[in-house]
Amino acid sequence: MTKQELIHQIKAKRSFLCIGLDVDLEKIPAHLLQLDDPVFEFNKAIIEATHDITVAYKPNTAFYEAYGLKGWESLSKTIAYLNENYPSIFTIADAKRGDIGNTSTRYAKAFFEDLNFDSVTVAPYMGSDSVEPFLAFENKFTIMLALTSNKGGLDFQLMQDEKGATLYEKVLKTSLGWKNSEQLMYVVGATRPEYFQKIRNIVPDHFLLVPGVGAQGGDLQEVCTYGLNNDIGLLINSSRGIIYASPNENFAEIARKKALELQKEMQVILDEKGL
C-alpha cells in the first residue's frame, strides 16, 4: 500500500482508527471456544463489525505465538482474510522485531512476503543495519519504536546526551538518514502527549502509530493537538477497549459501538481542521 492510499482511506472513512487484534482465549466469549479456530472466528467477527470505520488492523504477534503452531495458523488466516476481503485496509504486524542485517531480511520476508502485511513494527536498539533491510521492501512500511507508552519506556528512551538530546530524539533524527526512510512510521505512546510537539518538529511528515488511547489512559484530543499534520499523519490504536468491551455473544456489536465512539470523535477533529 502507498502512503497516498492510506491517506485517501482515512479521508473517505473520516477515521484514523487502528484496531489491535490481541486475542486472548481467556478473554473472548465462551461460545467461540467450541469452534475449530476460536481466535480466527473472533477476529473475523470483529473485522466484519468494524471494517467500515477503521483504517487499520494490528495483530500483536505475541498473542499468536503463545498458542504455538495453531496460533500462527490463526494469524495466517486473519491476514489472508483481510487481504482477500478488505485489501484497502492497512495491516500492521506488531512484532517489534530487529536483528543483524541478513537476519532482519528474514523477518521482513516473513511479514511482508509470506504473510503479506503492509507494515511491521521494529525495535531500534541495533541501529541502521537492523532496520534498513525492512525498508528495502517497496510499498511496505516499517514502524519503529520511538517513545513507548509503558512505564519502562522511561528507563532508557529519555536518557540525555551532553547536549540534552534524548535517546528517542536521536532515534528519530538518525533514522531520517537511513535509506528509504520515507517508508518509516514511528510508535509514540498516547500517554506522552507533552512530547508530540517535539516529535513533530523532528518528523513533520511521517505517520505516527499511537497506542495507549483508552485502556492505558491516553487522551485522543491531546494527541491530535500536536500530532496531526497535513496528511493526518496519525493512526490511533485501541485494542482491549474495543475488542473486549463485551464478554458476551454480542461482543462484535459492542466492539463496533466502542469503535464508532472513537471514529465520531475523529470525524469532528478532522472536520474542525479541514482535513
Place this chain on the structure above:
Amino acid sequence: MTKQELIHQIKAKRSFLCIGLDVDLEKIPAHLLQLDDPVFEFNKAIIEATHDITVAYKPNTAFYEAYGLKGWESLSKTIAYLNENYPSIFTIADAKRGDIGNTSTRYAKAFFEDLNFDSVTVAPYMGSDSVEPFLAFENKFTIMLALTSNKGGLDFQLMQDEKGATLYEKVLKTSLGWKNSEQLMYVVGATRPEYFQKIRNIVPDHFLLVPGVGAQGGDLQEVCTYGLNNDIGLLINSSRGIIYASPNENFAEIARKKALELQKEMQVILDEKGL
C-alpha cells in the same frame, strides 16, 4: 536449567561453545531438499555431529518464521528433539523479543512453556516492564541485548549521557535492579573486545552470550581475556562458520571439525585459567 547445571556441563565438556542453528534452505546441501522437512533434518544432523562438544544451541527464530507455518514446525521439532535427546544442553531461542508487560508474558509463555526453551533473547528499548515478565519464569534465562556486534550497534548503544556513561552501560546497570535479575544474561558482540573489561566491572557474575566469533571477525582469545569469570561466564556463539563450513553431503562431519577447532581452543584457555 539452573546456572550450576550449565557451569557443570561446560566444565565436563571443556567447551563453552554455542552453535547457531540459522538454517537457510539456499545454503544447506542440495540432497536434503528432497526430504520432507529439510530444515529439521539439517539441524538433527548438526546436533548429532556436535552435541558432545557444544553446550548450547541457538536457533534464530527469523530463519524459521521466514518459512511460515512450516518453519515453525521445523523449530518445534528441533527444540523437541533437543529436549528429548540432550536435555542437559542449554537452548536459546534467539528471538530478540520485547513488548509491554502483559504482551511480553505471552512471548515468555511461547518460548519457555510452549516450546520449552531454556532461554530467550530480548531487546531492552522498552525497559523494565518489557523484560521482567520473562524473568518471572523459574530456571529460565533472559538474555538481553547490551552491545551488539553489527555496524548499527554503534548508532545508539554508545550514546553518552552528561556524565559519560553510555547507553549499553545504563542498560546493564539498570537491569541489575530488576526483579530476578540473577536470571539475566547479556549479548555482547565479539567484535567489541575493548569493551569487555568495562562490562565485567558492571556485571561480574552474569553469563555473556557472545556472537561474532568467526564469520563476523571476532577473536576468541581477546574475548576471553576480560570476558571469563570464575563461573566461566561466557557462551561463544558461532553459526555460519560451523554449520555452512561445507555445502556437500559431508556437511555434518565438517561442521564437527570446525566446532572441534573452537572447542580445543576453549579447552586450552580453560586449562590455563584452572577452570
